[in-house]
Amino acid sequence: MLQGMAVVAGLVQLGVGLSGVGGAMQGQCGPLVLTPVLCMLGFSIYREAALLCSGHWGFALLTVVLLAGLSQHLRSWSLPARLRFLHVPTLSTLSVLLSMLLVWAVCAALHHCGHIRIHTVPELLLKRTDFNMTRIRSWAVENSSSLPSPDLTAPWLSLPFPGLGLPLLSGQGIAAGVAAGLSSCVSSSAAYVLSARLLKAPTPPAWACNRGLSVEGLGSVLAGLMGAPAGICSSVANACTLGLSQCGSRGTVQLSGVMLLILGMFLPLTQLLTSIPLAIHGAVLSVTYTVATATGITYLQYTDVDSGRNIFNTGFVVFMSLVLPRWFRMQLGFIHTSVPVLDVFLQSCLMLPMFLVGFLAFLLDHTVSGSLSERGLERDQSTMEIHSLADKQQGSVQSLEAVYQPPEPVRxxxxxxxxxxxxxxxxxxxxxxxxxxxxxxxxxxxxxxxx
Structure with missing residues (x-):
């Protein structure tokens, strides 16, 4: 069922990208659309981040302090000239990696000495994700002897192959997959803009956005056919990490992809990564996702922040996108249209904060009357096209072709x-x-x- 939903979501992303709809919609999104969307990228994860941090608040706080100290207080520190192998501030570039490794090493040492018990990803998956951490902790204490240990007999090399037959699909699964695909399109497009903003690069053009959505959709289809329970979407945490490290090299993304392929084939290495405590995951999410929220707020400087229209639209969209999904999760049988597939689709859309914030922000910004300067837009007198003031005033010296042109083999x-x-x-x-x-x-x- 989940594999089928991943395939459907990928097909939706692929269709949105190849048809050009994704790039066209992004071109119509001004600062008052990007502000609530980027803010929701950060707000949508706060419950999950708090749940993960509650595994051990001490280690979570230590990770947050290290992340903030390395990326902000010591961001200009570099290695001595004789030992320098990077031409960038070392601690800022490696702030996330160093923080995770240091706290992980401390946790492993204390766990080996028997002073603490570490809650890891496999343990969390044994119980439903909507259980609170208190019940997980009590269950772990009562069943400590029956907790599964790492499978030491797992093969070192396991090549992935497509599953036998197509994933199971149903009408309701297709409806939920379509809703998930639309939400992924909004989230991925926002992540593209977020990365460009943090790296002071030009705003992604329509053709670059379409290419990204198409590749993500193709990856989700392949993931579903390979048996993965989830598809592919741009990672907000990775985009915010680029902002902290200021490492916008295309080679970094390519190296990450190669490493993921290696981890997918060598199972013991994957098991090693699953031993990272949940508190570290929660701390990294807590720091990185705040960057997305703050970046969304910066777009208000291009608009009339004292306008009653802008105040209402921004506050209404953000608040409703937080309230409605939570309410509809508690009222699963609220929508009745006598068509089960339509009920699942509408219920799924209303339970996805990213789809809801993108829909409401786009609708209000284009229906509530307001001048172009009030909305942070301007009209080019030569072409009569409307452009965002955020794109003009960002002042990037790089050209679109230099940043977003694909490599020569792809061209x-x-x-x-x-x-x-x-x-x-x-x-x-x-x-x-x-x-x-x-x-x-x-x-x-x-x-x-x-x-």
């Missing part, structure tokens, strides 16, 4: 004649289209001159 693949029209037309940059279109004309002129 060559997209230039193939069979892929020229559909389905990748929405994922190409205007520069690439110009090169592909003009090259045959140049060749014909040269051929005629030679005659």
């Amino acid at each position: 060559r693949l997209l230039r193939l004649p069979g892929l020229w029209l559909l389905p990748f037309c929405a994922c190409r940059s205007p520069v690439m289209e110009k090169v592909v279109v003009t090259s045959p004309e140049t060749f014909s002129l040269m051929h005629s001159d030679s005659r």
Whole structure:
């Protein structure tokens, strides 16, 4: 069932990306849409972060202190010249990794000496996620002798293969998968803007957003076919980590992907990572997701913050996106349309904060009357197009092509004649289209001159 939902969610993302709808919608999102969406990225995880931190508040607090100290108070510190292997501030770049490793080592040493008991990811999965940590802790004490130990007989190399047959699909599962796919599109698009904002890069253009959504959708489809219970979506924690480390290299993302492939094939390494205490996970989420919330607030500087329209829209959207999902989780049978599939779809949409905040923010910003300057927008007199003041005043010296053009092998693949029209037309940059279109004309002129 979960695998089928992951496949459906991936197909939705793939369709939104290839059709160009994702990039077109992002181009219509001004500062008053991005503010509540980015704020909700941070607020939507607070309950889960508190649940994880409650595994051991001491270690969670230690991780938070180390993260804040390394990334903020000591962010300009670098290695001595003789030992320097990075041309960037070392502690700021490695703040998240160093904090996790140091606290993990302390936890492992105390656990080995028998002073504490560490709550890890496998232990949390043994009980339903909606149980509070107190019940998990009491259950663990009563059943400490029956807790599963790491499987030492697991094979070192396990190549993933597609499962036999398609994942199970039902009408209600498809409806829930469509809702999850729409929510993932909103979350991923917001993560793209968040990463660019934190790295002081140009706002992602429509074709880059479409390409990202398409690749994520394809990854979710493959993950579902491989038997994974969840799809792929841009990680907000990773995007905020880029802001803390200021490491915006494309090679970093590629290296992370290679490491994930290795971890997926070598099971003992994966088991080692699952031994990280839950308190460390909660602390990292607590710090990184606050960056998303604060980044959303910065977009208000481009708008009229004293406008009653803006005050109402922002407050209403954020508050309703927190209240309604929680209320609908307590009223699962509230919607009755005599069509079960439609009931599941509407209920799922109303229980997903990211979909709800994106829908409400976009609707109110485009329906409640207000001037362009009030909304943080301006009209280009030469093209008569409307642009966001946030894109203009960010002042990035980098060009869109230098930041968002794919590597040369990918550009060559997209230039193939069979892929020229559909389905990748929405994922190409205007520069690439110009090169592909003009090259045959140049060749014909040269051929005629030679005659």
